[in-house]
Amino acid sequence: MVAQGDSESGMTKSWILPVISFVVLAVPMVWIIQFERLALHDQTVLLPLTVVKLISIMLGDYMALRYPLAGDLLRMNAPEQGRLVVRLNDRQIADFVRLEDGSALAQDELLINYHQRQGR
Numbered sequence: 001m002v003a004q005g006d007s008e009s010g011m012t013k014s015w016i017l018p019v020i021s022f023v024v025l026a027v028p029m030v031w032i033i034q035f036e037r038l039a040l041h042d043q044t045v046l047l048p049l050t051v052v053k054l055i056s057i058m059l060g061d062y063m064a065l066r067y068p069l070a071g072d073l074l075r076m077n078a079p080e081q082g083r084l085v086v087r088l089n090d091r092q093i094a095d096f097v098r099l100e101d102g103s104a105l106a107q108d109e110l111l112i113n114y115h116q117r118q119g120r
Contacts, residue, residue: 045086045094046092046094048067048069048093049066049068050068051064051065052065068096069084069086069094070116072096073114078116081114082099082113083099083112083113084096084098084099084100085105086111087108
């Protein structure tokens with residue numbers, strides 16, 4: 001004889017495995033689809049780097065790097081996150097133009113999302 005509570009417990013457990021399986025398979029598939037979409041519509045943009053501090057090779061550290069675009073954002077007192085407008089030169093290297101202000105972009109300008117952490 002099966003008690004009423006035991007059959008309800010079995011019913012509850014029967015849907016847990018399919019739901020967990022769906023989530024385990026769906027999450028990576030969403031990531032793959034996003035990366036594939038990005039790969040189809042991407043454009044290579046190189047951001048210049050500058051050396052902030054050279055450190056001795058003997059110590060195991062080589063150098064600290066920073067994006068010059070970050071310095072432009074700091075000088076402008078830009079918010080912690082937003083979008084900036086860059087222009088690509090002939091070598092596909094981005095040059096800072098301005099923060100996004102809602103105006104139309106020129107033919108050779110692109111928008112880049114940025115996020116600063118601890119002033120960097």
